[in-house]
Amino acid sequence: MKKIFKFLTLAFIALLTIACGNDSNKGSTVTNLKVGIAPNYKPFDYKIDSKLTGFDVDLVEEIAKKNNFKITWVEANFDGLIPALKAEKIDMIASGMSATDERRQNVDFTKPYFKSKNLYIKLKANDALNSKNDLEGKKIGVMLGTLQEDAAKKIKDAEIQSNKDLNIAILALKNNKIDAIVMDQDVAKGFLAENPELITFYQEDDDSEGFSFAFDKNKHKEILSQFNKSIDELKAGGFYKKLLEKYGLE
Incomplete structure (x- = not known):
């Protein structure tokens, strides 16, 4: 009886260790990002059958895949995106937002990914x-x-x-x-x-540097750097060009 109890105890400890280890790995490798978007700006941000789509959506999702980010999209009116960012209701903005000196007083922009x-x-x-x-x-x-x-x-x-x-x-x-x-x-x-x-x-x-992703001022510097690196990689690797073709932006 004692041997059986000892075996069950060890098995339980082993399972608990594995489970905790998985949670620990998940927490250390997955970055959760709440991304603000105004889905009324076709072809960059819009909906088809209630599903978010568009150039920005595809680009962010691909960058997330490359860097093990978990994206939660948060819809808002365009003029409410920066206030939502400052209030920490979202972590970043991906909504056809142009990088300007005025906006840069409140947010940090990635390098431009599209010029219009x-x-x-x-x-x-x-x-x-x-x-x-x-x-x-x-x-x-x-x-x-x-x-x-x-x-x-x-x-x-x-x-x-x-x-x-x-x-x-x-x-x-x-x-x-x-x-x-x-x-x-x-x-x-x-x-x-x-x-x-x-x-x-x-x-x-339009007197801007172009469309860029935005983060709150002096926050998420490492993630911003990862986005910049990924934008370059996706342009060099051909994914970016395919997106331009997909949404008629060439």
């Missing part, structure tokens, strides 16, 4: 708009919290209508409630394809 431009859109039938100067005193739709909102606000006497979703601006433009929309050129591609009555009439640099 501002595109100005109007109704095809509107012959009055042919240049940026023609927008003085006009009504302009933009997405709240974006560089395009900043650009529109610099236009003399323009009335800016900021929305949390560009679909609202598109509807307003088609119903002649605003005169034009300023948006990211690669986001605009989808809207122009779906709305043949809309055309572009002006393009400019």
